[in-house]
Amino acid sequence: MGMSEYIVETIKMGILETLQMTFFASLLAYAVGLPLGILLYATAKDRILSNRIVNLIVGFFVNITRSLPFLILLVLLIPFTRLVTGSSIGTVASIVPLTVGAIPIVARMVESSLSEVSPGIIEAATSMGASPLYTILHFILPESMPSLLLGAAINIATVLGYSAMAGVIGGGGLGAIALQYGYYRYQKEVLWTTVTILVILVMVIQESGNVIAKRVRK
Amino acid sequence: MAEVFKLEHVYKKYKNDGKEFSALEDVSLTIQEGEVFGIIGMSGAGKSTLVRTLNRLEDISGGTVSFFDRDLSELKPKALRLIRRQIAMIFQSFNLLGQRTVLSNVMQPLRIAGTPRAKRKEKAMEMLRIVGLEDKKHEYPARLSGGQRQRVAIARALASDPKVLLCDEATSALDPKMTGEILDLLAEINKSRKLTIVIITHEMSVVEKICDRVAIIDEGKLAEIGEVKEIFRNPKSDPARKLVFPANPFDPSAKDSRLIRLVFDGASASRPFIAELVEKTGKKVNILSANTKSVGGIGYGQMVIELPPQKEEQELIIQFFKQGGLSVQEVEWV
Numbered sequence: 225m226g227m228s229e230y231i232v233e234t235i236k237m238g239i240l241e242t243l244q245m246t247f248f249a250s251l252l253a254y255a256v257g258l259p260l261g262i263l264l265y266a267t268a269k270d271r272i273l274s275n276r277i278v279n280l281i282v283g284f285f286v287n288i289t290r291s292l293p294f295l296i297l298l299v300l301l302i303p304f305t306r307l308v309t310g311s312s313i314g315t316v317a318s319i320v321p322l323t324v325g326a327i328p329i330v331a332r333m334v335e336s337s338l339s340e341v342s343p344g345i346i347e348a349a350t351s352m353g354a355s356p357l358y359t360i361l362h363f364i365l366p367e368s369m370p371s372l373l374l375g376a377a378i379n380i381a382t383v384l385g386y387s388a389m390a391g392v393i394g395g396g397g398l399g400a401i402a403l404q405y406g407y408y409r410y411q412k413e414v415l416w417t418t419v420t421i422l423v424i425l426v427m428v429i430q431e432s433g434n435v436i437a438k439r440v441r442k
Numbered sequence: 443m444a445e446v447f448k449l450e451h452v453y454k455k456y457k458n459d460g461k462e463f464s465a466l467e468d469v470s471l472t473i474q475e476g477e478v479f480g481i482i483g484m485s486g487a488g489k490s491t492l493v494r495t496l497n498r499l500e501d502i503s504g505g506t507v508s509f510f511d512r513d514l515s516e517l518k519p520k521a522l523r524l525i526r527r528q529i530a531m532i533f534q535s536f537n538l539l540g541q542r543t544v545l546s547n548v549m550q551p552l553r554i555a556g557t558p559r560a561k562r563k564e565k566a567m568e569m570l571r572i573v574g575l576e577d578k579k580h581e582y583p584a585r586l587s588g589g590q591r592q593r594v595a596i597a598r599a600l601a602s603d604p605k606v607l608l609c610d611e612a613t614s615a616l617d618p619k620m621t622g623e624i625l626d627l628l629a630e631i632n633k634s635r636k637l638t639i640v641i642i643t644h645e646m647s648v649v650e651k652i653c654d655r656v657a658i659i660d661e662g663k664l665a666e667i668g669e670v671k672e673i674f675r676n677p678k679s680d681p682a683r684k685l686v687f688p689a690n691p692f693d694p695s696a697k698d699s700r701l702i703r704l705v706f707d708g709a710s711a712s713r714p715f716i717a718e719l720v721e722k723t724g725k726k727v728n729i730l731s732a733n734t735k736s737v738g739g740i741g742y743g744q745m746v747i748e749l750p751p752q753k754e755e756q757e758l759i760i761q762f763f764k765q766g767g768l769s770v771q772e773v774e775w776v
Contacts, residue, residue: 348537351497352551352602353526355519362553366541442541442582 241315242397245387249319250380253326261334272356290328297325313394326383337371370441377433381426446638447473453504465491467662478639480653488662493642497529530599534611536591538583545579551602569597589620606638625651646685658682694748701773704745
């Protein structure tokens with residue numbers, strides 16, 4: 225049993241929407257999550273900008289958003305999404321909860337990558353008279369770059385998975401198609417096609433991350 | 443000569459699980475411009491803490507540390523960073539940026555100091571020439587040997603024209619040959635650039651090879667300080683004796699034997715004392731251990747000998763050595 229031309233077109237559109245959501249949500253999540261992750265790292269105990277209060281506050285918000293199941297977050301954020309984009313359905317609207325959901329994941333991943341940098345490197349920077357900000361930008365970030373890139377691949381793949389979930393509350397993309405045609409209309413081949421495409425997309429993202437990280441690591 | 447560092451009654455206490463631990467206790471010493479100053483001690487003695495008080499990587503709990511008469515503890519963060527640029531440091535684990543080329547690593551302190559880009563490269567290349575690694579400028583540290591990595595670290599340390607170089611166990615991760623090469627390089631830099639060098643080590647051989655003066659740290663306290671030659675000739679404190687005189691390799695023939703240690707310096711190292719003893723007095727001694735080495739370019743040696751059991755013979759032999767200008771010390775055998 226073949227799929228109609230209409231369905232094929234819909235799936236093509238869905239791929240594009242999924243990629244758009246994943247790209248913009250990941251970009252925005254890093255724009256916020258990267259500085260947040262750096263802050264979490266640098267303000268922790270015995271680190272270069274050690275600050276208990278800042279660390280506790282940032283850590284608290286990150287933990288709260290991270291512990292909410294994404295589906296619940298989607299629903300909770302509907303008013304906020306409407307406020308930002310003027311609508312709560314569609315591809316653009318989906319980017320808002322995706323970004324909010326990904327920020328704490330990105331922040332923790334960044335924090336973990338930065339923590340791998342040897343304390344000796346930081347001591348060397350300090351002994352050279354580098355300021356804490358300089359040490360972060362020119363010592364810690366470059367040293368953890370391979371690990372940051374690997375983390376990014378994992379995060380982007382996670383956002384892609386979440387974007388499929390956004391289909392449930394009216395987001396676009398492959399998730400919505402799988403739900404509409406595969407679940408509500410029992411079109412199994414549409415369901416399997418979209419799932420296969422999602423799996424391939426995740427694999428491509430992960431593998432590209434691995435390759436880039438390997439090339440960057442000296 | 444100016445004093446590079448002056449430490450007065452320095453204390454450093456740590457709190458660990460509510461328990462107070464003293465890493466440094468009442469340490470006072472000065473380090474003179476142009477000298478190679480050694481700080482030696484067993485691991486855990488506090489020497490790494492001590493060197494970190496010199497550039498305030500560690501804040502002290504009491505006393506003062508001055509760098510060219512400026513009290514480090516009074517400096518604001520910005521001023522401290524400026525001072526730190528004059529106090530370079532190299533480490534046991536090299537601490538190079540693995541993700542940056544050799545050249546980029548060496549340029550790092552110049553970048554921090556705000557040197558113009560074109561000048562940075564020129565200066566970094568000059569430093570790489572000094573350590574003999576110009577041809578490795580585009581390599582990454584992972585592809586270099588330990589000795590080469592430490593050379594890069596030295597080039598990096600020298601790039602900002604520091605007034606002093608702190609070496610924290612800089613040769614401890616290297617094999618003896620590489621250690622020798624790094625020490626030769628440091629000695630050469632000390633002479634050619636008149637750079638004051640502070641060396642932290644647990645190996646006496648490092649101190650012997652290049653230090654002018656040495657401080658012996660034991661359990662956070664300064665056990666002894668002085669000219670390396672002098673401490674080798676006549677170590678006064680127990681920690682110093684332990685470091686200078688290693689355990690004897692041979693047991694004496696009897697448990698209650700009397701052992702003495704003969705110490706001779708450059709002037710007397712070439713005289714055949716034992717042969718003369720036998721020739722002139724007819725008395726015989728048993729050599730338990732002997733070694734000679736070059737300390738600061740002067741031949742230096744020590745020997746542990748077992749004396750014959752008769753008291754009169756013992757005195758005669760000791761007299762003979764003393765008249766020959768040797769330092770004679772009793773050795774307690776346990």
